[in-house]
Amino acid sequence: MLNLYNDTSWQANVVENWQQDKQKCLTLVVKQSFEYDDQGKVFAMQDAPEIVVADDMLDEPTTSSLVAANETMPFKQGFEWYGNLTAYPPKGQQVKVIEVNVALQQGDAIASSKTLRVTGQRVWKSSLLGTKASQPSSLLPTALNYEHTYGGVDAHKPDKLYEHNPAGVGYRVKHTKGAPLPLVEYPAQTLSHPKSRIPPASYGPVPQFWQPRLSRVPQIDQQALMASQYPYKSALDPQMYNYAPQDQQLDIAFDDSVQLLLKGVSPNKDYLDVTRISLPFLPPRVAIGVDEHAEQIQLALVCDTLVLDTDANAFHLLWRKSIDINSVSPLHYVLVTASAIAKSSQAATAGGS
Numbered sequence: 001m002l003n004l005y006n007d008t009s010w011q012a013n014v015v016e017n018w019q020q021d022k023q024k025c026l027t028l029v030v031k032q033s034f035e036y037d038d039q040g041k042v043f044a045m046q047d048a049p050e051i052v053v054a055d056d057m058l059d060e061p062t063t064s065s066l067v068a069a070n071e072t073m074p075f076k077q078g079f080e081w082y083g084n085l086t087a088y089p090p091k092g093q094q095v096k097v098i099e100v101n102v103a104l105q106q107g108d109a110i111a112s113s114k115t116l117r118v119t120g121q122r123v124w125k126s127s128l129l130g131t132k133a134s135q136p137s138s139l140l141p142t143a144l145n146y147e148h149t150y151g152g153v154d155a156h157k158p159d160k161l162y163e164h165n166p167a168g169v170g171y172r173v174k175h176t177k178g179a180p181l182p183l184v185e186y187p188a189q190t191l192s193h194p195k196s197r198i199p200p201a202s203y204g205p206v207p208q209f210w211q212p213r214l215s216r217v218p219q220i221d222q223q224a225l226m227a228s229q230y231p232y233k234s235a236l237d238p239q240m241y242n243y244a245p246q247d248q249q250l251d252i253a254f255d256d257s258v259q260l261l262l263k264g265v266s267p268n269k270d271y272l273d274v275t276r277i278s279l280p281f282l283p284p285r286v287a288i289g290v291d292e293h294a295e296q297i298q299l300a301l302v303c304d305t306l307v308l309d310t311d312a313n314a315f316h317l318l319w320r321k322s323i324d325i326n327s328v329s330p331l332h333y334v335l336v337t338a339s340a341i342a343k344s345s346q347a348a349t350a351g352g353s
Contacts, residue, residue, distance in 0.1 A: 002026055002323075008284065009044065012336045013051045013109035017074035019322055020238065021089035022230045026328065027074045030284045030301060030319040038266070040277040051259065055207065058145070058167075062209075063153060065167045066243075069205040069307075073241035074322045076146075076304040077249045080244035082205040083308025083315075089139045090271035095189040096120045096136040098271065099187060100264030101143070102203060102308070104250070108258045112250050115189040116201050118142050118264075123163060124176040124194055131176050131194055131275055141267070148183040149200045150191060159308070163211040203308070205243035216240045238337060254303040254317075256281035265310045271301040279306070284319055285337045288328065296335075299323070 006012040011031040033048035050073045058064040067084065087100045096119060103113040120136035124281040142148060151168020154160035162171040173179045175218045176194045182201075185191065189198045206213050216239055218232035225231040242249050252258075269275075283303075287296035305318035 001330065002288070002328060003046065003053055004028075005333060005335045007335065007337045009046075010284065010336070010338075011048055011051050012192065012284075013053070013072060014334065015053070015072045016325070017072070017322060018230055018232075019324075020234070020236045022039070022232075022235060022249045024230075025074055025322040026325050026326045027072060027320065027322045028286065028299070028301070028334060028336075029072050031071065031319045032280070032282060032284075032319070033314065034274075034280060034316070035312075035314050036277050037216055038269075038275070040275045042277060042280060046154050049053060049316075057207070058147070061207075063161075063166050065202075066207055069243045070253070071305070071307075071318055073320075073349045074280075075238075075315075076242050077238040078242075078249055079254050079306075079316050080242050080249045081112070081306035081308065082244040083203055083306075083310065085144045085203050085265045085308060085310045087116070087139075087142045087144055088267045088269070089141070093271070094138050095271075096139055098139060098264055101261070103261040104306075105259045106252055111252050111258075111305055112248065114203065115187055116144060116203070117185050117190065118144070119183055121183070121187075124173070124179050124181065124183040126177055131182055132189070140182050144184055144202055144265075145204050147199065149185065149196045149202050150182045153198050162197075162200075163214070165202075165210065167199055170194075171197075187301075192240070202245065203248065204244060204245075212246070213242075226252055251321055254279075254281070260306075260308075260315070262310060266313075279315075283339065286321065287335045287337075288332055289335070290329075290331050290333075299334075 002014050004014050014028050017025050017027045031051045033045035035043045035045050052068045056068040057071050058067050089095050102113045105112045120139045122133045122136045125134050141236045146165045146167040149168050150170045151162040151165025152171035154172040169183050184201050186201045216237035218234040221233045258279045263273040286299040289296040299321050300319045301319040303319045308318040
């Protein structure tokens with residue numbers, strides 16, 4: 001294992017992993033944490049949370065969503081964003097339905113825009129025209145997690161579950177009268193009948209044992225696993241470690257022109273109010289060396305993940321680089337420092353958070 005020296009206020013960690021080509025590697029992850037105010041001004045977070053090294057579930061692992069996703073994966077495909085967000089009714093209004101939106105803009109182009117429809121509580125009821133949804137109650141602050149969107153487990157046959165979201169509500173309802181409907185849906189894909197199926201609608205990370213992620217996990221090679229060798233029978237899928245829903249995975253390279261746009265996910269905001277946040281672009285400087293006399297090897301990290309926590313007015317950027325474990329020895333060290341631009345930015349913002 002490399003000796004890690006972190007000369008920044010960011011979090012950094014090195015873990016052992018396996019690369020796509022079945023080679024063992026060391027993965028360096030740097031986590032930059034920031035806060036923002038109601039106007040979208042960004043501040044460096046003073047007490048940054050540690051890098052998440054294992055998935056953390058909300059409740060029972062098989063039927064609950066992720067509170068936090070492992071951040072030490074060896075690679076990801078493209079750039080992704082996810083988070084645990086909450087929808088809020090507009091300031092000073094009682095409403096029954098709203099639409100919230102999270103978008104990423106790169107330069108003048110919208111790289112990603114995802115809108116969710118959020119309603120107050122509804123249940124199925126009987127009518128002359130058959131079963132239909134009741135009118136929603138007044139909207140309360142609603143967590144945009146998988147527990148509040150379509151999915152679930154058959155109450156009479158626990159082995160029957162919605163593989164894309166066993167934590168949800170509305171799946172295989174037997175006794176429809178009074179049964180709850182999802183609170184969060186895609187605007188164009190709402191539940192119209194108890195027997196209908198719609199995709200889960202959330203901004204949250206997807207556990208590895210839910211679909212479609214489960215289908216990307218190769219078959220385990222038990223003999224190799226016991227021998228501490230490459231533990232799978234085939235190569236790793238390029239998306240195996242992407243946690244975000246498919247419509248939050250982007251084919252972009254993160255740069256200094258990316259902005260985050262938030263609507264409906266902050267309290268005490270007007271309905272059409274959009275918080276615009278310019279995401280800091282502060283590539284860490286990373287070098288590997290043996291001693292102070294040997295030449296250092298510079299490493300270029302890639303920022304591949306944005307983690308949102310709008311309830312705390314915070315976000316985190318993950319930078320990553322995997323290194324062939326055979327190319328280094330226990331004598332090597334890795335040094336993480338901030339560039340001159342990053343140091344200047346941190347100094348300018350440190351007093352505001």
